[in-house]
Each structure stands twice: as structure tokens, then as C-alpha cells.
Amino acid sequence: EAGVAQSPRYKIIEKRQSVAFWCNPISGHATLYWYQQILGQGPKLLIQFQNNGVVDDSQLPKDRFSAERLKGVDSTLKIQPAKLEDSAVYLCASTPNEGSYEQYFGPGTRLTVT
Amino acid sequence: DAKTTQPPSMDCAEGRAANLPCNHSTISGNEYVYWYRQIHSQGPQYIIHGLKNNETNEMASLIITEDRKSSTLILPHATLRDTAVYYCIVRVAFTGNQFYFGTGTSLTVIP
Numbered sequence: 591e592a593g594v595a596q597s598p599r600y601k602i603i604e605k606r607q608s609v610a611f612w613c614n615p616i617s618g619h620a621t622l623y624w625y626q627q628i629l630g631q632g633p634k635l636l637i638q639f640q641n642n643g644v645v646d647d648s649q650l651p652k653d654r655f656s657a658e659r660l661k662g663v664d665s666t667l668k669i670q671p672a673k674l675e676d677s678a679v680y681l682c683a684s685t686p687n688e689g690s691y692e693q694y695f696g697p698g699t700r701l702t703v704t
Numbered sequence: 705d706a707k708t709t710q711p712p713s714m715d716c717a718e719g720r721a722a723n724l725p726c727n728h729s730t731i732s733g734n735e736y737v738y739w740y741r742q743i744h745s746q747g748p749q750y751i752i753h754g755l756k757n758n759e760t761n762e763m764a765s766l767i768i769t770e771d772r773k774s775s776t777l778i779l780p781h782a783t784l785r786d787t788a789v790y791y792c793i794v795r796v797a798f799t800g801n802q803f804y805f806g807t808g809t810s811l812t813v814i815p
Contacts, residue, residue, distance in 0.1 A: 594747075623802075632791055632805030633748065646802060681747050691738065691797065695747025 592616065594696035596682050602702045608670040611699045615663070615684030621645075623693065624657055624667050625681040633681055639665065640688050672703045708792045713810040716786075722779040724809050726792030729773040736797045737768060739777045740805070741788040748791065748805070751777065755797075782813045 595614040603609050615622050620641050625633035636655065638646040641662035650657070654673070659665040669676055679700050683693040709727040716722040728737065738753040752759055752766045754775075759766045765778040779786050791808040795801050 630807070632789075632807055634805070635802045638802065683747065689797070691736070691753050692750040693740075693748070693803065695749070697745075698747055 594682055594684055594694050596680075596696035596699055598699055599697065600700050600702075602704065603672055605674055605703050606671040608668065609672055609701060610666050610668045611680050611682075611701075613665045613667070613682030613696060615665070615682070616694055619684035619686055619694070620662070621685045621688045621690070622659055622665050623683040623685075624665070625683065627679045627681055627698070629678070636667070638688070645688060669701075672701075674703050677701055677703045707804070708794060708806055710790075710792050710806065710809045712807065713812070715812050715814055716779075716782045718784060718813050718815050719781055722782040722786065722811060722813070724777040724779075724790050724792075724811065725774065726777070727774045728792070728794045731772050731794050732796075734796050735794045737766065737772075737775050738793040738795060738803065739764070739766065740791045740793065740803075741786075742791070742808070743785075743788040751790075753797075782811075784813050784815065787811060787813045 597612050622639045624636045627633040636650045637657045639659040642659050657667045679698040681698045683695045736753050736755050739751040740748040742748040751763050754766045768775045789808040789810050791805045793803050
């Protein structure tokens with residue numbers, strides 16, 4: 591079974607630029623999560639999708655972050671414009687449904703904003 | 705969801721049991737205890753979860769105190785590959801509630 595795929599693995603941008611991350615969850619998984627992990631901290635949930643609908647985006651900085659999951663499969667997370675404090679690893683995870691106890695994580699995208 | 709308290713770091717000799725404690729004194733009756741770990745440069749990985757009974761799988765054992773206010777994750781024979789950050793999380797099961805990862809315990813297995 592293929593795992594959660596993410597790209598790119600690394601990205602370096604200057605502040606005020608835009609960036610987009612892509613996630614392909616495990617086939618058949620209805621629930622998809624985006625997390626932000628700042629160095630030295632645990633992952634923090636940004637947004638949760640159930641199929642193509644948003645379940646929880648309460649911690650998403652909506653003035654600069656956006657995410658979509660068209661057709662309930664792949665998802666993209668965008669930052670526009672980026673700030674220095676957005677430097678972090680962005681993790682995507684998926685589960686068969688929102689009640690599942692095991693989240694399957696991708697390898698993450700390491701973003702550096704200079 | 706209830707908060708958890710974990711020591712920031714621990715060491716364990718290779719081949720010995722690693723016992724990772726977690727305090728969750730405000731846990732409510734319908735909240736489970738979950739453990740995940742994160743090896744350097746990888747995403748977190750599920751280890752085990754439980755409600756009140758002790759649980760064991762191929763990776764680890766989970767011991768939950770009778771009052772459910774604390775728990776211990778046990779890696780019976782730690783290897784160098786077990787070096788990772790271990791997260792203890794409490795969450796209402798079978799809901800869409802999010803996992804709060806906290807800062808975890810950084811376990812270093814020493815040769």
C-alpha cells in the first residue's frame with residue numbers, strides 16, 4: 591500500500607513570496623489533515639478535510655493560508671504572502687475516516703522563508 | 705481534549721526496556737490515551753492506544769493506571785532505531801476531534 595505522498599520535500603523562498611504544497615493521501619482515505627511543525631514543537635493542526643469539505647480550519651491563518659481538496663482526493667496548501675515565522679515542516683496526514691485512531695503521515699515539506 | 709505532561713528527554717541503554725511516562729490528570733471518561741512517535745525527518749507514526757486496560761502490540765505496551773491519570777509506554781527491548789520523539793495524546797475516540805501533539809519526550813537510545 592502506497593503511503594501519503596508530499597511534494598516538494600524542501601522549499602526555500604523569500605518573505606512575501608507565495609508557495610504551494612501538494613499532498614496525495616492513501617487511496618480511499620476520506621479524511622485529510624495539514625499540520626504545521628515548527629522546530630522543537632509538536633505538529634499543530636491547520637486544517638482537516640472530510641472528503642472535499644472542511645471539518646476544522648480554526649487554526650488556519652486565513653489571511654495568508656488557504657487549502658483545498660478538490661474531488662476529495664489530492665490537496666494543496668498555499669501560503670501567500672509568506673512570512674519568516676512560516677518557516678516550518680508542513681505535514682499531511684490521512685485516515686480512512688475522521689474517527690480513526692491511526693493517522694498516516696507523509697514525509698513533510700520543509701519550508702524556509704528568508 | 706485533556707492536556708498531557710511528559711518529560712522533555714530521556715536516555716535508555718540499547719537492549720533495555722524504555723519506560724516513557726505521561727501524566728494526564730484531567731482526562732475524562734471517554735478519552736483514550738494515544739502514543740505516536742516521530743523519528744528525525746519523518747512524519748509521526750502511530751504506536752498504540754488504550755482506554756483503561758493495559759494494551760500490547762508488536763511495537764510496545766501501554767500501562768494505564770487504575771485512576772487513568774497517568775500512563776507509561778514501554779518499549780521492551782529498545783534499539784537505536786527507537787531514538788525518536790514520543791508523543792502522548794488524549795482524545796475522545798471515534799470522533800473528529802483533533803490530536804494535540806504537545807512537545808513530547810525525546811528518547812535517545814544509547815549503544
